[in-house]
Amino acid sequence: MNLKRLSIAIFAFGLCFLGCGPEPLGGELTLKVVAPNDDFASYELRQVQVSNVENIYQLQHANFKFLGGGLLEGDDMQNLLTSEVTPQSFATQTRSHFDQTLEPHLAIRDEVVHAQDFHSLMALSAFAGFEKIWGWYVNDIGDRSTATTEPGYVVFYGDIVPSNLLPVPMIQMDNAVYLAGVDVWMVFPVGNQEGVPYAMNQGVLAHEFHHRIFFQNVWTTSAFDRWKSILSATESLSASEQRNLNLLRALDEGLADINAIGYTKNIGFMEPSFHSEHLDVVSAELLGAESLRRNIESDFVDRATYDNLGDDSLEHALVDGCGVAQNFTTSGDILSGQAWSPYCLGSVVARTIWEGVGRDHQLLREVMLPAINQTLFHLGEVLGTDQDFDFDVFFQLLLESLPNTFDTADLCSEIATRFSSLATADRIPLCAF
Structure with missing residues (x-):
């Protein structure tokens, strides 16, 4: 249409x-x-x-x-x-x-x-x-x-x-x-x-x-x-709280995408909306870049990881549009900056989960997504203690929510690939890296 x-x-x-x-x-x-x-x-x-x-x-x-x-x-x-x-x-x-x-x-x-x-x-x-x-x-x-x-x-x-x-x-x-x-x-x-x-x-x-x-x-x-205090802050958030918020936004976007994929059983569920035949050049380029970042099987997501996005080492031609590296020279971590698009790291989250079910739509819908749903309330309990958030918190809670019959080998392997620094630090004990 x-x-x-x-x-x-x-x-x-x-x-x-x-x-x-x-x-x-x-x-x-x-x-x-x-x-x-x-x-x-x-x-x-x-x-x-x-x-x-x-x-x-x-x-x-x-x-x-x-x-x-x-x-x-x-x-x-x-x-x-x-x-x-x-x-x-x-x-x-x-x-x-x-x-x-x-x-x-x-x-x-x-x-x-x-x-x-x-x-x-x-x-x-x-x-x-x-x-x-x-x-x-x-x-x-x-x-x-x-x-x-x-x-x-x-x-x-x-x-x-x-x-x-x-x-x-x-x-x-x-x-x-x-x-x-x-x-x-x-x-x-x-x-x-x-x-x-x-x-x-x-x-x-x-x-x-x-x-x-x-x-x-x-x-x-x-x-x-905690949510109220973050949004009602009259001064800039601390670097650690800004990082917490950025990562949680990325998690929110990634889980929204993987659930949409589960609902439609279509990786490219946004493609019917991404038509640009008659758009001006600038609008068409922006739409193309957005399509690249949001497609979890694109060249960008093939190569993007938590670590190479954070340390600004991913080829810039691929990462263009994800955020401004204005804070990188002082912090060494783009993910703690204010001008960061959550969709880029969100696509990495969605791809990790997709690979974790062996690209199996039935397993995604019947096992993984219900387990993710159960995980969210427990994540809220953790955040309510003012604990810092990183993706090891989410993945550990998710692994605890998955049924014992679920083979976690693919999921843990993908976490080790996409979130290497967390895996090598033994921060996700339910995965035997």
Whole structure:
């Protein structure tokens, strides 16, 4: 599916934010949406079944609801983080900035729900995707955290004013993100993206869904006060805490990718969105570099390791775009710098796990991903003690969570290759290096 560039004014698209729809329609419904084929390598308009709908005209499901518009400023988050709040009250208060009901333009024809314009089609397709992905994380992966037991919220075309609390630039076109703390997924409009919009790409949605699972398991339990203190810091973090945060972000991104691979059973789940035939040269180059870093079987990931990324020894033509080595001359460790992309090391994490299951999709889905899910809560307990984080902590917890019948030889071998300095220091005792 190839979508040409759409020039839009955000206030003019065909969605209603004010409660102007017909009587509620719910239950089990048939929707006409953009959905993946069986191999998740291509997408097309097709009919899908969704269950437990509360009101399709407002995109409300028993598990989640869509919200429309709204504006959140980083300073609003700052003020709340310096007060006594729980994860739940913090999310509720910040999410109130996106409290408008979303009502796409829909029509029923032959008992099938159809979108009447592109923006409504994108919202309806994302709705169908979230319904399927939610069920997969509960039924196949076994998540029982508040990520799947508490309602979820999807903000459609909202706006954010970044601040020091938002660790990465918020690209508000051609993007879909999970905003931790606020506890919402955000879907932004199509700008110059030519492939399948991220909101319609179920692999991307599965990736973003896992960010909620990571946050709710790791940070909102024993480690919430530590998370608050990191984000509400008025001065620069210490080098050690900045390094902790960088590595945890990389772990978060890597686990999101490997779960998306598990959901789609497709290493290249992002490729349907990475089309650049008609982009300008600069945009095409940026998209190509992103594709290289995110493909866990690319030349970059073939050669990247925890150590050669950290000590700046990987060929720069491959590592370009991962981060600025501004702190390397003083610290000797790029991973402790502020300008570091978590996706690069995240891809190394995902590749380690992929090799650890012998590139076996069934083993990944049925054994490895459920074990990773069980590991996350225990990781939160460790972080709650203010212990420094490095990947030996995660891998040791993961090895403890894997069933006794799982052969860890491939996983330990890959850890020894990709995280050599940790392995040679005997920091992962459950691996006999």
